[in-house]
Amino acid sequence: MSKQVFIPRDSLNQALERLSSKMNVWVPAASGSNKCGSEFVPYRPDLIPLLNRQTTTPPKAVVFPQVETLLSYEYTKDPDNPSRVKIQLDDTSAGSPTLIFGARPCDARGFLLFDQVFTRGPFTDKYYRDRRENSYFATLVCLEWDSACFCSSVGSGPTDMEGSDLRVTPLKDGYLVEALNERAEPILSLMEGDVPTDAQQQDARKLQEEASRQRVGNVDLTRSATDFKGRFEDKAYWRAMVSQCLSCGVCTFVCPTCYCFSITDEMQGLKGERLRSWDSCMFFQYTLEASGHNPRPTRFERYRNRVGHKFSFIPEKYNGMIGCCGCGRCIRSCPVSIDIRRVVENLKENACVCA
Amino acid sequence: MEASATTRLHQEVEASIGRLSTVLGWGAGYDPLHMTPLFVRSPEDIARLVWNPLCVQNLTGYLVKSPGVQPPEEGKKIGICVRGCDSRSLVALIQEKLISRENLYIIGIPCRGTVDIRRLMNESGLSNIRSVRIEKDLLIVDDANGAHNLPLERFLARRCLRCRHPNPVIHDVLLDEPVTPRTTAEDAYRDVESLEAQSLDQRRAFWSVELDRCLRCYACRNACPLCICQNRCIAETRDPRWLTQRVNLPEKFLYHFIHALHLAGRCTECGECERVCPMEIPVTLIKEKLNQITRDLLHYEAGLDPEAVPPLLTFNPAEAGI
Structure with a gap:
């Protein structure tokens, strides 16, 4: 079985069409005819995949939906003895094979952290696991980055294929797709591409090498855990850095690594569902205790939590892994243009903290 | 310059x-x-x-x-x-x-x-x-x-x-010489009017597609200088619980209309809600419609006279507009 195929640009849709007859396929596409952004959507034959720019939102929701039902329940009263109530629970979960085509290294990398949190601890989250095990990432060698991108600053880079199953190298007239592991090979065969010519293979190698030499982001944010602790109590620092913060949830919702969630029971009559939904440390209700006390009462503590979580707590807990993939979406989407690179970089003791 | x-x-x-x-x-x-x-x-x-x-x-x-x-x-x-x-x-x-x-x-x-x-x-x-x-x-x-x-x-x-x-x-x-306004009060609601020229079905389709893309990140609310309930916003409170945590269209629709209705006669159309929306939903249009109604019914334009009382912040038994 060939481990790489060439898909001519004008047959990409046919290849995706073949794949979508066997599995769910998600591709980046324009958010609307009059919109500037793009997002991952289920493949449709009339859809034009938009592979030359980063999407507004990462493919996080494909594997970790914004809201999912953990269980549904129903109470039934015993007609003979109404004080007796029976409860029925249904907590089935299922994943079905899903391909995310056209992700970027930063998009795929986000799930490496999710894996640690949801599958490597003492408990396994079966809802996440079932979808994750059924998910495949066909990841682009990234050739488009902007002033908000900083993947190299967090130990990744435009050709980082960690967490990906297939590598997609965009060439002049098509895409060279390579299987990076065994489980990806059936997907490659389904695409029914051409056998790549030597020239195509050479072009792809050259492009990959060039891209791998690029440094996206000019600071090193991988060793900030100690600096963070030094600044933890420094109220003036957090005030200086994030006075602008509006405490909205954009940065966390567009973040490929933010996994915090909330669990609520939504009940009507005798029936209900227990939902898991994305939470945000920017929201007031995050860590709000039943007593009414919140250890993170203002946006300063909440933003500090965001930085600490990604650059200090996670690396300490997960063997140096940074809880940030450098996609820059939080910077790009922030209503007031807060730059997390600057906040982390300035944690260093002697940094200027003028704001 | x-x-x-x-x-x-x-x-x-x-x-x-x-x-x-x-x-x-x-x-x-x-x-x-x-x-x-x-x-x-x-x-x-x-x-x-x-x-x-x-x-x-x-x-x-x-x-x-x-x-x-x-x-x-x-x-x-x-x-x-x-x-x-x-x-x-x-x-x-x-x-x-x-x-x-x-x-x-x-x-x-x-x-x-x-x-x-x-x-x-x-x-x-x-x-x-x-x-x-x-x-x-x-x-x-x-x-x-x-x-x-x-x-x-x-x-x-x-x-x-x-x-x-x-x-x-x-x-x-x-800081500078005053500049000439770009539009008149009559022209300011052209976008709302062109949307309203569409049929009810078309408008429903328009808002369904637009609002369905809402993430409920609340950037529009938090960027709004007049959305002042802050930690007591009923979009999030569980008690009372007006909205569930679901992210389906009815919840999103309800949230945006709560936001807009709480700004009726107050919104000064700075457009921040629309600017900050990561999903590019034209949410200011909803508030523009409410302001157009406020203008036509109550002859009031928000945010011009510090001494004036916004119409929905008072009660006049002899109100003629409605």
């Missing part, structure tokens, strides 16, 4: 900073196209103040939302830079007694419009921007492919294209 406006701003703040505890303005952000709110607390910060058409944020919300600007020290005031639209937010906040006029030193900036940065990036094909200059009506951007002269007019935000109050309606000092 940009340089001189920024220079005048520096001179003005230098002259007044002795009487001010903080000055709210804009400064350089993470790249030459993005400005970020700047809190000037000492004379050294003044040089970092900027005013140009890339200064897009309405700063007035910081005056009322916790933990915003510290209250002024004894005998001092808070300085704030406002464009026309921002000054109307200030008026609304003063009317509702959320801030007091006496505590403010208002630096008014007549505004020719601000840039829709997302559209600029999307339509101009710019990449790796090195520098940006503004000369008269041109945005001169230097990027990886050289210098580009882009007409500002082409990239103005929708809120600016329909602006009828470009000059601050209240101010202590005005």
Whole structure:
């Protein structure tokens, strides 16, 4: 079985069409005819995949939906003895094979952290696991980055294929797709591409090498855990850095690594569902205790939590892994243009903290 | 033009900073196209103040939302830079007694419009921007492919294209000569009218597609200077529970209409809700419709007269409009 195929640009849709007859396929596409952004959507034959720019939102929701039902329940009263109530629970979960085509290294990398949190601890989250095990990432060698991108600053880079199953190298007239592991090979065969010519293979190698030499982001944010602790109590620092913060949830919702969630029971009559939904440390209700006390009462503590979580707590807990993939979406989407690179970089003791 | 406006701003703040505890303005952000709110607390910060058409944020919300600007020290005031639209937010906040006029030193900036940065990036094909200059009506951007002269007019935000109050309606000092408003009160609701010209089904389809993309990140609410419930917003409270955590269309629809209805007769159309939406949902349109109704029924335009009482904040048994 060939481990790489060439898909001519004008047959990409046919290849995706073949794949979508066997599995769910998600591709980046324009958010609307009059919109500037793009997002991952289920493949449709009339859809034009938009592979030359980063999407507004990462493919996080494909594997970790914004809201999912953990269980549904129903109470039934015993007609003979109404004080007796029976409860029925249904907590089935299922994943079905899903391909995310056209992700970027930063998009795929986000799930490496999710894996640690949801599958490597003492408990396994079966809802996440079932979808994750059924998910495949066909990841682009990234050739488009902007002033908000900083993947190299967090130990990744435009050709980082960690967490990906297939590598997609965009060439002049098509895409060279390579299987990076065994489980990806059936997907490659389904695409029914051409056998790549030597020239195509050479072009792809050259492009990959060039891209791998690029440094996206000019600071090193991988060793900030100690600096963070030094600044933890420094109220003036957090005030200086994030006075602008509006405490909205954009940065966390567009973040490929933010996994915090909330669990609520939504009940009507005798029936209900227990939902898991994305939470945000920017929201007031995050860590709000039943007593009414919140250890993170203002946006300063909440933003500090965001930085600490990604650059200090996670690396300490997960063997140096940074809880940030450098996609820059939080910077790009922030209503007031807060730059997390600057906040982390300035944690260093002697940094200027003028704001 | 940009340089001189920024220079005048520096001179003005230098002259007044002795009487001010903080000055709210804009400064350089993470790249030459993005400005970020700047809190000037000492004379050294003044040089970092900027005013140009890339200064897009309405700063007035910081005056009322916790933990915003510290209250002024004894005998001092808070300085704030406002464009026309921002000054109307200030008026609304003063009317509702959320801030007091006496505590403010208002630096008014007549505004020719601000840039829709997302559209600029999307339509101009710019990449790796090195520098940006503004000369008269041109945005001169230097990027990886050289210098580009882009007409500002082409990239103005929708809120600016329909602006009828470009000059601050209240101010202590005005930084520039007043500018001519772009539209009249009659023309300001063209976007709403063209949407309304569609059939009910078309409009339902329009809003279904638009609102379904909402993430419920609440950027629109938090960027709104007049959305002041903060931690008590019923979009999030569980007790009372008006909305569930579901992200289906009815919940999103309800949230946006709660937001809009709470702004009826109060919204000053600064357009921040629409600007900050990561999903590019034209949410200001909903508020524009409510304002159009307020204008037609109650003959009131929000945020113009600090002494006026907004129609929905009072009760008149002899009300003739309704």
